[in-house]
Amino acid sequence: MDEKYYKLLKEQFVSKEAVLTEIINLSAICELPKGTEHFVSDLHGEYDAFNHVLRNGSGSIKEKLRECFPDLDPTEISELATLIYYPEEKLASKESQLSQDAFAYYCRENLIFLLKLARFAGKKYTRSKVRKAFPEKFRYILEELKHEVESSSEKQAYFDSIIEKLQHLGELPNLIIALADSVRRLTVDHLHVVGDIYDRGPYPDKIIDRLISMPSVDIQWGNHDIIWMAVLAGSSLAMMNVIRISSRYGNLDILEDSYGINLRPLIEYAERYYEPSPAFAPRLTEGEYLSQEECDLLNKLQQATAILQFKLESQLIARRPEFHLAERDVLHFINYEENRIELKGKFYDLKEFQAPTINPDEPEELTDEEKILLKKLLKNFKASQKLKQHIDFLLEKGSMYLSYNGNLLIHGCLPLHENGDFKCFRLEGEAYSGRELLDLFEYHVRKSLAHPDREEDLSTDLLWYLWVGESSSLFGKEAMTTFERYYIADKATHVEKKNPYYQLRENPETISRILKNFGMDEKGHIINGHTPVKERKGEAPIKAGGKLIVIDGGFSKPYQKETGIAGYTLLYNSYGMQLAAHEPFKTIKAAVEEGSDIVSVKRLVDRVEKRTCVKDTNIGKEFLKTIEDLEYLFENYEKY
Numbered sequence: 003m004d005e006k007y008y009k010l011l012k013e014q015f016v017s018k019e020a021v022l023t024e025i026i027n028l029s030a031i032c033e034l035p036k037g038t039e040h041f042v043s044d045l046h047g048e049y050d051a052f053n054h055v056l057r058n059g060s061g062s063i064k065e066k067l068r069e070c071f072p073d074l075d076p077t078e079i080s081e082l083a084t085l086i087y088y089p090e091e092k093l094a095s096k097e098s099q100l101s102q103d104a105f106a107y108y109c110r111e112n113l114i115f116l117l118k119l120a121r122f123a124g125k126k127y128t129r130s131k132v133r134k135a136f137p138e139k140f141r142y143i144l145e146e147l148k149h150e151v152e153s154s155s156e157k158q159a160y161f162d163s164i165i166e167k168l169q170h171l172g173e174l175p176n177l178i179i180a181l182a183d184s185v186r187r188l189t190v191d192h193l194h195v196v197g198d199i200y201d202r203g204p205y206p207d208k209i210i211d212r213l214i215s216m217p218s219v220d221i222q223w224g225n226h227d228i229i230w231m232a233v234l235a236g237s238s239l240a241m242m243n244v245i246r247i248s249s250r251y252g253n254l255d256i257l258e259d260s261y262g263i264n265l266r267p268l269i270e271y272a273e274r275y276y277e278p279s280p281a282f283a284p285r286l287t288e289g290e291y292l293s294q295e296e297c298d299l300l301n302k303l304q305q306a307t308a309i310l311q312f313k314l315e316s317q318l319i320a321r322r323p324e325f326h327l328a329e330r331d332v333l334h335f336i337n338y339e340e341n342r343i344e345l346k347g348k349f350y351d352l353k354e355f356q357a358p359t360i361n362p363d364e365p366e367e368l369t370d371e372e373k374i375l376l377k378k379l380l381k382n383f384k385a386s387q388k389l390k391q392h393i394d395f396l397l398e399k400g401s402m403y404l405s406y407n408g409n410l411l412i413h414g415c416l417p418l419h420e421n422g423d424f425k426c427f428r429l430e431g432e433a434y435s436g437r438e439l440l441d442l443f444e445y446h447v448r449k450s451l452a453h454p455d456r457e458e459d460l461s462t463d464l465l466w467y468l469w470v471g472e473s474s475s476l477f478g479k480e481a482m483t484t485f486e487r488y489y490i491a492d493k494a495t496h497v498e499k500k501n502p503y504y505q506l507r508e509n510p511e512t513i514s515r516i517l518k519n520f521g522m523d524e525k526g527h528i529i530n531g532h533t534p535v536k537e538r539k540g541e542a543p544i545k546a547g548g549k550l551i552v553i554d555g556g557f558s559k560p561y562q563k564e565t566g567i568a569g570y571t572l573l574y575n576s577y578g579m580q581l582a583a584h585e586p587f588k589t590i591k592a593a594v595e596e597g598s599d600i601v602s603v604k605r606l607v608d609r610v611e612k613r614t615c616v617k618d619t620n621i622g623k624e625f626l627k628t629i630e631d632l633e634y635l636f637e638n639y640e641k642y
C-alpha cells in the first residue's frame with residue numbers, strides 16, 4: 003500500500019528538486035496567517051441583503067481600507083468602499099456625473115488606490131493564490147501593475163504607459179471592476195452558510211447561484227433547506243409544505259418562474275374547493291402589494307396544501323410509529339360534526355376549518371383526484387433542471403454539521419435532556435445521540451436523495467422527521483403547531499416548546515461537553531443559526547462566556563420586528579472572532595449614491611494571543627501531513 007502510494011506521489015513531480023520546491027512552498031504557506039472565514043445564516047431568500055454582506059465582507063473591506071490608507075477620512079474611505087462593493091454601478095454613476103476627462107482622471111486615481119489595496123490584502127497569501135484571485139483576462143496586466151504601483155521613479159514611466167494604453171483602449175473601467183472583485187476575494191477567504199437559505203424571502207435561487215460561483219464555501223443544512231431537498235428525494239408531504247410556505251409568503255414566482263414548475267393543476271384544484279379565510283391571508287412585507295385576486299389565490303392555495311399536508315403527515319405517522327409523532331395526528335382528533343378537536347385531553351373549537359375533501363371516517367385518505375394531482379406535481383418538481391442543480395449543490399457542499407478550524411457549526415441544536423444528557427433517538431433497535439445521531443441523519447439524507455424513486459422509505463420519511471421531530475437537530479422543538487396556528491384561537495396551543503439545549507447552551511460546561519462529544523478541542527466554539535436573537539428584548543447573541551455564538555439576527559424581513567436588527571454575521575481571522583450586527587439593507591442605489599452601508603456594530607468575541615497561522619487550520623494540518631510524506635519521498639526518491 004505504502005509503496006503504491008509513494009509511487010503515485012512521485013509521479014506528480016518531474017524531479018527530486020521539484021519535491022523539494024513543493025516542501026518549501028507548503029512549509030512557507032503553513033507559516034502565513036490564516037485566511038478570513040465569514041459566517042452567515044438564515045438567509046431565507048433575502049438575496050439583496052446577502053449580496054451586500056458578501057460585498058462588504060461584513061465590514062472587512064472598510065477595515066482593510068482604513069489599515070492600508072490611514073490618512074484618508076471616513077468619507078473618502080466610504081467612497082472607495084462603495085467602488086469595491088459595486089464597481090459597475092459606481093462607475094456608471096460617476097460616468098454620468100463627470101466630464102470625459104474628469105471621469106478618466108477618476109478611473110486612474112482609483113485604480114491606483116485599488117492596486118495598493120490588492121497588494122496590501124494579498125500580503126498574507128502566497129503569490130500563486132494572489133494570482134488566482136485575478137481574473138484570467140487581466141491576470142498578467144494586474145500582476146505587473148500591482149508590482150509596479152509603488153516602484154521607483156524610473157519605473158514610473160513604464161507604469162504610466164500601461165495605464166495610458168488601457169485608457170486609450172477604454173479598458174480602465176473593466177480593469178477596475180476586475181480588481182474590485184479580486185480585492186473582495188482576497189479579503190474574505192471562505193464562506194460558511196449555517197443553514198436556511200430557503201423559504202419566506204423572494205430569491206433563494208439567486209443565493210444558490212451566487213454560492214455556486216464562489217471559490218470556497220460550505221453549507222450546514224437548515225430545516226428549511228432539508229424540506230426542499232426532501233421534495234427531490236420524492237416526498238409529496240414535503241412538497242405540500244414547500245408550496246404552502248411559498249404561498250404564505252407570496253413567493254410562487256420562485257416555483258413557477260425561477261424553477262419553471264407548473265402549478266396549474268394545483269391552482270385549479272385549490273380554486274375549486276376553497277374559499278379565502280382570514281387565517282390564511284398571505285404574509286407580505288412592508289411595501290409589498292398584491293391585488294385582491296392574487297391574495298385570494300395564495301390564500302386558497304395555502305389552505306389546500308395545508309390540508310393535503312395533514313393528510314400525508316397522518317399517513318407517515320401511521321407507517322412510522324418509531325418517530326413517536328402520534329400526538330401530531332391532528333386529523334384523527336377532530337370531531338367533524340361538531341367542528342371541534344381534542345388535543346391532550348382538552349377540546350377546542352375550530353375556526354373556519356374548511357376540509358371539503360376529507361372523509362371523516364378515513365381523514366388521511368387522499369381522493370383519487372388528489373392522488374393524480376400529487377403525482378403530476380411531483381413529476382413537475384423533479385423535471386426542474388435548475389432545482390436539481392441547486393439541490394445537488396446543497397448535497398455536495400453541505401452537511402448536518404461541520405467541524406472546521408476548531409469550531410462546530412450546526413444550524414439548530416444538539417438535542418439534550420433537561421439534565422444535559424444527550425437525548426436519544428431509537429431506530430431499528432439502536433439508540434443514537436450526540437454526534438452519532440447527526441451522522442445517522444446525514445447518512446439518511448444522502449441515501450434518500452440517492453434514491454428519488456423511493457418515496458415512502460425510511461430515509462425519505464426521516465427528512466420529514468428532521469422538519470418536525472422532537473429529536474431533530476434542525477428543528478429543536480417539541481412539536482410543530484402548524485395546525486393549531488391556523489385553526490385554533492387559543493394562543494396557548496401555538497407554543498412550540500424549545501429543546502432544553504436552548505437553556506443549557508448558556509452554560510460553558512455544556513459547550514465543552516458537546517465539543518468533546520465531537521472529538522474537538524474544548525477551547526473551540528459552537529456556531530448556531532435557526533433561532534432569531536431578540537436583541538430588542540435584551541437577548542445576547544454571544545453566549546456561554548463567548549463559547550457559543552448565535553448568528554440568526556433576522557435577514558428574514560418578516561422577523562426583523564422581533565430581532566430589532568437585520569442579521570448578524572461572524573468573521574474569524576488570524577486575530578480572532580468578531581460579530582457584526584447589520585441594519586436593514588435599503589437598495590443598491592442607496593448604497594452607491596449615499597454610501598449607506600449596513601454594518602452597525604462590531605463586537606469582539608475572542609482575540610487570540612498569537613496570530614493563528616495556516617498550520618493551525620484544517621487545511622494546514624493536511625499540508626503538514628503532506629510535507630511529512632514529501633520529506634520521506636525526498637529522502638527515498640531513488641527507491642520508488
Ligand SMILES: O=P(O)(O)OC[C@H]1O[C@](O)(COP(=O)(O)O)[C@@H](O)[C@@H]1O
Pocket residue numbers: 198225226250479482483484498532533
Ligand atoms: O413564521 P411562520 O411562517 O408562521 O412559521 C413558523 C414556523 O416556522 C418555524 O419556526 C420553523 O422555521 P425556522 O427554522 O425559521 O424557525 C416553526 O417552528 C414554526 O412553526
Ligand SMILES: [Mn+2]
Pocket residue numbers: 198224225226413476531532533
Ligand atoms: Mn431554521
